[in-house]
Amino acid sequence: xxxxxxxxxxxxxxxxxxxxxxxxxxxxxxxxxxxxxxxxxxxxxxxxxxxxxxxxxxxxxxxxxxxxxxxxxxxx
Amino acid sequence: xxxxxxxxxxxxxxxxxxxxxxxxxxxxxxxxxxxxxxxxxxxxxxxxxxxxxxxxxxxxxxxxxxxxxxxxxxxxxxxxxxxxxxxxxxxxxxxxxxxxxxxxxxxxxxxxxxxxxxxxxxxxxxxxxxxxxxxxxxxxxxxxxxxxxxxxxxxxxxxxxxxxxxxxxxxxxxxxxxxxxxxxxxxxxxxxxxxxxxxxxxxxxxxxxxxxxxxxxxxxxxxxxxxxxxxxxxxxxxxxxxxxxxxxxxxxxxxxxxxxxxxxxxxxxxxxxxxxxxxxxxxxxxxxxxxxxxxxxxxxxxxxxxxxxxxxxxxxxxxxxxxxxxxxxxxxxxxxxxxxxxxxxxxxxxxxxxxxxxxxxxx
Numbered sequence: 124x125x126x127x128x129x130x131x132x133x134x135x136x137x138x139x140x141x142x143x144x145x146x147x148x149x150x151x152x153x154x155x156x157x158x159x160x161x162x163x164x165x166x167x168x169x170x171x172x173x174x175x176x177x178x179x180x181x182x183x184x185x186x187x188x189x190x191x192x193x194x195x196x197x198x199x
Numbered sequence: 200x201x202x203x204x205x206x207x208x209x210x211x212x213x214x215x216x217x218x219x220x221x222x223x224x225x226x227x228x229x230x231x232x233x234x235x236x237x238x239x240x241x242x243x244x245x246x247x248x249x250x251x252x253x254x255x256x257x258x259x260x261x262x263x264x265x266x267x268x269x270x271x272x273x274x275x276x277x278x279x280x281x282x283x284x285x286x287x288x289x290x291x292x293x294x295x296x297x298x299x300x301x302x303x304x305x306x307x308x309x310x311x312x313x314x315x316x317x318x319x320x321x322x323x324x325x326x327x328x329x330x331x332x333x334x335x336x337x338x339x340x341x342x343x344x345x346x347x348x349x350x351x352x353x354x355x356x357x358x359x360x361x362x363x364x365x366x367x368x369x370x371x372x373x374x375x376x377x378x379x380x381x382x383x384x385x386x387x388x389x390x391x392x393x394x395x396x397x398x399x400x401x402x403x404x405x406x407x408x409x410x411x412x413x414x415x416x417x418x419x420x421x422x423x424x425x426x427x428x429x430x431x432x433x434x435x436x437x438x439x440x441x442x443x444x445x446x447x448x449x450x451x452x453x454x455x456x457x458x459x460x461x462x463x464x465x466x467x468x469x470x471x472x473x474x475x476x477x478x479x480x481x482x483x484x485x486x487x488x489x490x491x492x493x494x495x496x497x498x499x500x501x502x503x504x505x506x507x508x509x510x511x512x513x514x515x516x517x518x519x520x521x522x523x524x525x526x527x528x529x530x531x532x533x534x535x536x537x538x539x540x541x542x543x544x545x546x547x548x549x550x551x552x553x554x555x556x557x558x559x560x561x562x
Contacts, residue, residue, distance in 0.1 A: 124293065124341055124342075125236055125395070125396040125397060127396045127399075129201065129203065144201060155347055155348075155351070155461040155464060156460065157460055166399065166452055168344055169291075169319045170318060170319025170320070171319070171321075171351060173347070173396060173399055173400065173458065173461060174400075174453075176202060176452055178451075180451040181200075181451035188208065188211040188215075189211075191211060191218070192210050195217075
């Protein structure tokens with residue numbers, strides 16, 4: 124039930140965002156999140172954006188994974 | 200970048216597995232890791248993760264499927280409400296097939312009851328707005344991820360001045376049962392794979408008492424395969440080192456303090472209360488009830504109905520499965536009498552119930 128899908132914000136009006144991923148778009152309430160801008164990724168759950176996705180942090184995790192494959196270094 | 204497919208790379212998965220094997224090599228004893236969240240349970244089965252992990256690591260499923268831990272009398276209450284003239288029940292999809300003592304919402308729907316499946320509680324508010332002659336009851340089931348969305352719907356209904364929108368509330372919070380299960384001598388949980396999106400709301404800091412007082416390593420883990428393997432690797436390292444700390448693998452979404460704004464919304468509308476969990480019993484303060492200011496939206500208080508005497512289903516092992524003490528195959532009904540088409544217990548109904556996962560993906 125706690126599934127949340129990362130979607131990208133395409134438009135914002137009032138407290139509602141139009142979000143899109145893989146050609147699927149839907150509206151989500153922004154009641155629970157602050158400072159969301161067009162282009163941000165948010166986690167959508169039951170019609171609400173429940174949190175912003177920190178893209179820099181995601182890239183960092185992926186970079187650790189790449190190092191693991193390239194050098195066999197354990198991600199700390 | 201889509202933040203899903205990048206976290207499914209098989210080459211990285213192989214390296215993470217090699218790292219896990221390296222960590223546990225020579226470790227004496229077993230490592231029982233409980234995935235608390237039903238969405239993890241489903242993802243673990245879906246990606247075949249159990250079979251990939253080296254010998255000492257055992258994954259067990261916990262009480263993190265909201266539909267599964269909801270006691271049978273709640274379903275009976277919903278059934279009684281849907282028989283009430285002029286009542287429309289709005290619910291997330293999983294609830295409609297959960298067997299009550301003598302009926303289910305799906306049965307009642309076939310008999311003419313107005314039961315609608317919605318994607319969002321806001322859709323239920325729209326139903327109330329569009330059907331002013333109906334009494335709309337939303338079935339408020341779910342943990343900290345979902346409860347703020349129901350709180351949001353109540354606030355929205357109030358803003359719109361609706362007097363025909365109600366919530367039958369059975370929300371629960373997850374740290375309580377984790378503490379109960381951590382102290383269960385029959386279980387011996389060596390580490391918790393903590394829920395991803397519950398933690399987005401409550402924050403990583405919420406697990407500190409669990410790690411400190413109950414000495415259980417906690418790693419907040421995302422739902423993609425690489426997230427889960429990295430989460431297991433982090434837990435294995437803590438266990439081998441004899442540590443019990445809170446770590447966040449899913450740091451791209453979960454922050455130490457969580458989402459304050461979502462929690463403010465949650466606690467503006469709800470307050471903690473005691474709650475009964477199927478299989479576990481009553482855990483003080485582990486439920487969420489509407490605050491007195493929002494009592495006008497409380498279906499249980501405002502729409503009195505007679506609810507039948509609850510009757511659990513004979514032979515159903517759902518309760519022990521939710522505590523990680525039994526696996527679906529230990530249940531005599533599994534696959535024989537209890538199937539996704541004709542579920543006996545909630546663990547077989549919900550798309551993230553352990554029995555449903557085992558039925559669909561188990562070998």
